[in-house]
Amino acid sequence: MARPREFDVDTALERAMHAFWAKGFKATSLDDLCAATGLSRSSLYAAFGGKRELLNQSLRRYEEQGIARITAALSRNVPVREAVAGFVDGLIERIASGTGRAGCFIGNCAAELARQDRAMAARVRRSLERIEAAFREALARAQARGEIARSADVNAIARFLVASIQGLRLIGKVNADRAALEDIKAVMLRCLDR
Amino acid sequence: MARPREFDVDTALERAMHAFWAKGFKATSLDDLCAATGLSRSSLYAAFGGKRELLNQSLRRYEEQGIARITAALSRNVPVREAVAGFVDGLIERIASGTGRAGCFIGNCAAELARQDRAMAARVRRSLERIEAAFREALARAQARGEIARSADVNAIARFLVASIQGLRLIGKVNADRAALEDIKAVMLRCLDR
């Protein structure tokens, strides 16, 4: 063929994702993206198409990583309550240490873009539904194991967990106080008590 | 004196607030603000100072209205659980009917600006703390009345409620399905069960 790419598309996307995640879509300029990825505009456009497409691909990447992380946390061979607690602990840890201060990329996109952009709203909705499904399945397994009352509505609990985790991460953007976040977690997890 | 203002500063601010609330800070241009308020740039700048100052004043206005609304909902002469349920019902109602689809203005500012702007982060934090305090006080009164176990941590519950309401409203931006929101509410309110 011809001259090969000098950069790795995957690592460039990872870096672009972090830029969007940290600053939001509008606030991240193409110069920011060039700086973050180390690429020139031409390379960026050739590889990804444009700012919006780059956001979409970043979001997809984040979504896959997030689902994987959640699924892993919920697949541990421990009671669900403990598994969910472990996942939330991880979030709190990252908020307190600073790396989680950017919130949830999906939630950020929802807040910034969903109202003006139906496609983005639908995308975020589907994304959250996938997360919800991961929780629902873990809860259903736990219910089958007898960890959760047969009468409990695992669907509702899954929805609740998704919403309150979004809430927790939003709070984490303005308040990294671990005690406050632990308070939220403690009350939140009571939905898993028998 | 001299020529009087042709517009009412208060209604102009109310309209500007709704513009920011619906579209976000960056996405709301000065032309949008002029259109929303019916004012020219000169009048806008003379009355409010600039885009950022206008956002701050809009946020203050929203904050006062929000606190008043929450305080009113929690001051009803009914059990706290019912009072909180009524408040959340109102949120869901507005989301389902469309008027609540813009989410919480405070939460929107947190998501869009807090990360890049320490002053905004502090402002949002204080704002959420005021809401938290309103819940805490209502919960403490209820606890004194014996509606809530003496052992319950009303501070933690208040924090939890603020976080999960933010989560609910964020979800409401992308999913106005009443059943889903009611699910979240139902699990959320269990923290008030005895």
Added chain:
DNA sequence: GTTGTTCTGGACTGTATAGTCCGTAATGAC
């Protein structure tokens, strides 16, 4: 009515930004 003062509309300015384009560089195929 005259005068001094404040208000208002809209033109204007400077800057930031997304996206385009082209000359040059690097590579593989033969």
Added chain:
DNA sequence: GTCATTACGGACTATACAGTCCAGAACAAC
């Protein structure tokens, strides 16, 4: 080595935007 092809850097374009400014309008005081 030559050629065709793709990648890269950076200049360039067009536009959108926040904020400024001024000329004229509207009013109060006298």
